Amino acid sequence: ATPVNQGAGDSGVPLVQSGKLVTCTHLSYKPFQFSEGDKTVGFDVDLVDLVAKDLGVTQQIFDTPFETITSGTSFNANQCDLAAAGMTITDERKQAIDFSDPYFNAEQALLVKKGSNIKALADLKGKKLGVQQDTTGEKYANDNAAANGYTVVQFEDLPLSETAVRTGAVDAVINDNGVLYDYAKEFPDTEVTTEFPTNEKYGIGVKKGNTALLTKINDVLKKAKENGEYDKIYEKWFGKKPTSK
Amino acid sequence: MAMSKRKRAEYIRYAQYGILLVVVVLVAVLADWGQIQRAFFNVDIAKSMFPSVITVALKNTIIYTALGFGFGLALGLVLALMKLSSVAPYRWIATVYIEFFRGVPALLVFIGIYYGVPIAFQMQFPPLTTVMLALGGVGAAYMAETIRAGIQAVPKGQVEAARSLGMSQSRAMITIVIPQAFRIILPPLTNELILLTKDSSLIYILGLFREQYELTKFGRETLSRSPSLTPILIAGLCYLIITLPLGYLSRYLERRGTSGRKKVSA
Amino acid sequence: MAMSKRKRAEYIRYAQYGILLVVVVLVAVLADWGQIQRAFFNVDIAKSMFPSVITVALKNTIIYTALGFGFGLALGLVLALMKLSSVAPYRWIATVYIEFFRGVPALLVFIGIYYGVPIAFQMQFPPLTTVMLALGGVGAAYMAETIRAGIQAVPKGQVEAARSLGMSQSRAMITIVIPQAFRIILPPLTNELILLTKDSSLIYILGLFREQYELTKFGRETLSRSPSLTPILIAGLCYLIITLPLGYLSRYLERRGTSGRKKVSA
Amino acid sequence: MSDSFVEITGLKKSFGPLEVLKNIDLQVNRGDVVCIIGPSGSGKSTLLRCVNLLEEPNDGKIVVNDVELTHPDVDIDTARTKIGMVFQSFNLFSHLNVLANLTVAQRKVLKRSEEESRRIALHNLDRVGLSDKVHSMPAQLSGGQQQRVAIARALSMDPEVMLFDEPTSALDPELVGDVLGVMRQLADEGMTMLVVTHEMQFAREVADKVIFMDGGYIVEEGPAADVIGNPQEERTQSFLARVLDPTHHGPKDPE
Amino acid sequence: MSDSFVEITGLKKSFGPLEVLKNIDLQVNRGDVVCIIGPSGSGKSTLLRCVNLLEEPNDGKIVVNDVELTHPDVDIDTARTKIGMVFQSFNLFSHLNVLANLTVAQRKVLKRSEEESRRIALHNLDRVGLSDKVHSMPAQLSGGQQQRVAIARALSMDPEVMLFDEPTSALDPELVGDVLGVMRQLADEGMTMLVVTHEMQFAREVADKVIFMDGGYIVEEGPAADVIGNPQEERTQSFLARVLDPTHHGPKDPE
Ligand SMILES: Nc1ncnc2c1ncn2[C@@H]1O[C@H](COP(=O)(O)OP(=O)(O)OP(=O)(O)O)[C@@H](O)[C@H]1O
Ligand SMILES: Nc1ncnc2c1ncn2[C@@H]1O[C@H](COP(=O)(O)OP(=O)(O)OP(=O)(O)O)[C@@H](O)[C@H]1O
Ligand SMILES: [Mg+2]
Ligand SMILES: [Mg+2]
Secondary structure (H helix, E strand, O other): OOOOOOOOOOOOOOOOOOOEEEEEEOOEEEEEEEEOEEEOHHHHHHHHHHHHHHHOEEEEEEEHHHHHHHHHHHOOOOOOOOEOOOOOOOHHHOOOOOEOOOOOEEEEEEEOOOOOOOHHHHHHHHEEEEEEEEOHHHHHHHHHHHHHOEEEEEOOOHHHHHHHHOOOOOOEEEEEEEHHHHHHOOOEEEEEEEEEEEEEOOOEEEEEOHHHHHHHHHHHHHHHHOOOOHHHHHHHHOOOOOOOO | OOOEEEEEEEHHHHHHHHHHHHHHHHHHHHHOOOHHHHHHHHHHHHHHOHHHHHHHHHHHHHHHHHHHHHHHHHHHHHEEEEEEEEOOOHHHHHHHHHHHHOOOOHHHHHHHHHHHHHHHHHHOOHHHHHHHHHHHHHHHHHHHHHHHHHHHHOOHHHHHHHHOOOOHHHHHHHHHHHHHHHHHHHHHHHHHHHHHHHHHHHHHOOEEEEEHHHHHHHHHHHHHOOOOOOOHHHHHHHHHHHHHHHHHHHHHHHHHHHHHHHHHHH | OOOOOOHHHHHHHHHHHHHHHHHHHHHHOOOOOOHHHHHHHOHHHHHHHHHHHHHHHHHHHHHHHHHHHHHHHHHHHHHHHHOOOOHHHHHHHHHHHHHHHHHHHHHHHHHHHHHHHHHOOOOOHHEEEEEEHHHHHHHHHHHHHHHHHHHOOOHHHHHHHHHHHOHHHHHHHHHHHHHHHHHHHHHHOOOOHHHHHHHHHHHHHOEEEEOOHHHHHHHHHHHHHHOOOOOOHHHHHHHHHHHHHHHHHHHHHHHHHHHHHHOOOO | OEEEEEEEEEEEEOOOOOEEEEEEEEEEEOOOEEEEEEOOOOHHHHHHHOOOOOOOOEEEEEEEEEEOOOOOOOOHHHHOOOEEEEEEEEEEEOOOOOHHHHHHHHHHHOOOOOHHHHHHHHHHHOOOOOOHHHOOOOOHHHHOOOHHHHHHHHHHHOOOOOEEEEOOOOOOOHOOOOOHHHHHHHHHHOOOEEOOOOOOHHHHHOOOOEEEEEEOOOEEEEHHHOOOOOOOHHHHHHHHHHHHHHHHOOOOOOO | OOOOOEEEEEEEEEEEEEEEEEEEEEEEEEEOEEEOOOOOOOHHHHHHHHHOOOOOOOEEEEHHHEEEOOOOOHHHHHHHEEEEOOOOOOOOOOOOOHHHHHHHHHHHOOOOHHHHHHHHHHHHHOOOHHHHHOOOOHHOOHHHHHHHHHHHHHHHHHHOOOEOOOOOOOOOOHHHHHHHHHHHHHHHOOEEEEEEOOHHHHHHHHHOOOEEEEEEEEEEEEHHHHHOOOOOHHHHHHHHHHHOOOHHOOOOOOO
């Protein structure tokens, strides 16, 4: 039999709270994780549920500022076991936390008010571009700011920045394509006019050195992709089959 | 000066009503009322918030505030007595604590606690304990000043009378000063409870589970699904359910206190 | 009772110092000092924050606070006069405004302004204007109450003396009451300036670009790049640069005011 | 009728349900000093405050120097400049120095020039013996000095009648004399004065007429020698006994 | 020496640089009433407060009933129970009703039983004529009533000497008599009393000895008839002239 660790499920993976798989995330990031009624749902939530099921525990969502996830603070403070937050794997973040195998491909995209004629970063000269704090989109926007002559306006979360486009506080917002397309679908007065090929991959984060959990996550992801469960979840949230895995 | 003062006062009155009318008409015309109605009072969204906004969010706000207030009051009393102590280091510690926490925004303190406490003490407190430490730590600084001022506001003559009857300093403190100080500090303490209720809107920064959402976090979450101001408005009204009665209580206690004391000195 | 009171007092004093010593030792042993030093005082991170933390963040905090205070003071004066007005609807409007903004967390108000103002009025204000409206709108509620209380705190005898010399009501208000009220409200007004400084930590919610960062936003931003508490500590110290002197000023003004008034009534 | 300078007829005043003045008739001749005495709460202050309309009477007529103050069209602000009032609590403007206290109303109300109001202020400060306090702030003065400044301030408006509401009862006993001295001097100069006071000796020596009030009525009035020296009414007698001879009473609850 | 009940020798007291009592010697015999008069700031209150060590003397010796209060090992709390003190501002415990005001120290300090302290309280309330106010709160009483309760509170501790610091100067004139009446009665019963007062008539009639203080010294002392009726010192004369006959002074600055 496997040794019973503190707060372990029957799988031998040590957990922060016994019987629970606590997921750190930053709400809202629709459709990866967001509130619906009294529940938090989304693509990431369903994926992590697979992990939880495999561990024989239930998933619990812990909402915390995004910077505390990417900096590893949440793990160091033992607030959660893993982080699933539509989070791109970057070298910088790898220094603070460990990532699973990639589970989603993303590019950066530009959301604008319909009819604004902003189709590229160059069209934003002298205008304001909204970003979400600590995202790869923010980094992309900052890296290209000097060349295109726009001002970067930072928001604490995705909905605030999206609303800023609708109220006119900013002229455009840059973020991952998945979330912005979803928003434009819901609010037809906005549209996504372009994508930037950044070739990003989302990963699930764990505390540095937590290989037991990391291995488990990678196993579950691999299995799901093989047995079609991943495709089912993908279709549920994006309305189409994944083009690549 | 052709018209009497009374007539002039009447005209001024008319003018005041006139200005009011003009302003009301202007606002009515300038604002886009259809848009406002859609944006502010979306009945469907409002309905979807119940009952959780009460059973979860309001309840949590009250719990967090109560925990913070309880801890803050205890710590505040200790700090107040330290500040009145004859031992200088106690006074210094209390002063540094009070000045720091009164001078720094609560949000920054919460971030500091979120990052700092686990690092410094290598331990993880349960979420409710962290909330209690954060809110209470901020509240204690305010309450310490209130309690100290309350103790000092008890007229010196009361202690002198007690001592001239043979009571010791500490006996006079317990029997005469503290009971009277308590009546003096009740109104400001109630005000600090209101401040704490409002500060509880910032503990989302500590990270929360869904069952732990308080009103502001709950309102923001609902807002992010439906960009209508309705969730914010409803959360705001829920705060008023707590803060308005407390405000009236505070003013009532203050009035009662003042009139009581006025009579004594008359 | 074998020992005299003086001896007993001495022993109590020793005991107090003893407790202090024990607590200090306990804290010193329990805390992980190496870790704390690394976590709280990272000199490299601190260096990297200068000079921006002063030239940008502190400067912006001061600008935002000043704008909010100016607008809040003007609006607060209007609200105070409305609350003292003989025209009932003015009183109602002022009361609703004051009660609402004093009872709801500033963060919620800011979110409401962020979402609500552009929708309701179909216009987009420049960022500084929005900051001014948000901070000033919250501050006005507090200042209105302060100003009203200040006006009412001017002893009735002052108006009576003025009127018995033939001054009209409004002449007495301008020449006698307002100047005296101003001296009474200076200390609480200074306190509200402190509150506003701290509330300015919440305007990150309105969306800011890098040159607009105030202290808290700046601290958090640095923090997210380097998980050490140093940025928060430095931001906190910068707030104290503003709030500590204001706190002393407020208490100085209060002391001067009270002693002045005491002499008059003696 | 027409030779009385202040004329009060049928004056009534209530605060809510509390009838404070029930039916007051009073004549004061030009140059007379009238002292009003009576127990606490009998309405003395209210009567005085009605005379310059600091309290609005519910009923009755008040005429001062042929101006009917109670007429709805009278300019009460102008009328008040002719009626000086001195309060128990001095009420100097605490943010202004002594000189400004004396000049502010002269300039803002009577529209006197800076020099003129200053000259008049200095003259009146001299009358009350405080020429050296021109630039002091009220808080720097003793109670007796403050009250004398208050008198000088009222005099600077050239009033035709002066009202005093217990001008010495907030003062330390040794400072009382200075204020009473100024008042006696004013009376000697022929000022018409209504004085609410507990200083029986002053009333005896200075008053042309003494009025005893109780329960909102004038119970007894007449020359000081009669009302104080030989009171007819039982209520006057018992009041005077308590005030003039406090030590000869056993403990007795006044209520 | 040994027949004086209160004995003060070489008493000195400063507040910072301000020397308030410069060198006070005073004997009070058992059963005597000593009245202390003098201008404001002369140190009367400070002297009284030194007698029960509310102010700690800088120098000198105070002996009350053969107990040397100024000795470092004396239990001052116990000593104070034998010395009753009555303050100008009454200082009733505002959160306690009349009965509790009278019993709290009896029970907490003298450790008397509930019944005994209640019985003694009621007896003393009766002495001051306020048996019907047992359950009133201080705020519901007039100033005169509050002061009489304060006297009863002090008496409930069975003091051997009573100190009064201007007990009537915060009272309306008509309420003064009730308090002075109680004090006169106490004196008649043989209580040793030190009374700071401005009530010259009381001093004249009741005091066995009158002390005139000025500038931190005792300037003149002796029987009332001498000190008040025929003062020898110039300072005493001018003080008494101002207090006894306030209306015969022109305006003069007392400073
Ligand atoms: N503004 C007011 N509102 C309500 N009641 C008042 C007001 N002013 C005076 N009174 C009441 O009217 C009564 C008479 O008051 P007034 O001040 O005229 O008495 P007084 O004779 O001057 O007494 P005192 O000697 O104490 O000054 C008192 O019972 C008082 O409480
Ligand atoms: N606690 C204190 N600290 C500093 N100065 C004090 C204190 N108590 C009294 N004094 C000063 O000591 C002097 C004498 O005061 P004291 O109260 O004994 O005078 P008094 O004769 O009782 O006067 P009064 O008639 O005004 O009560 C005054 O100048 C006063 O300001
Ligand atoms: Mg009166
Ligand atoms: Mg004194």
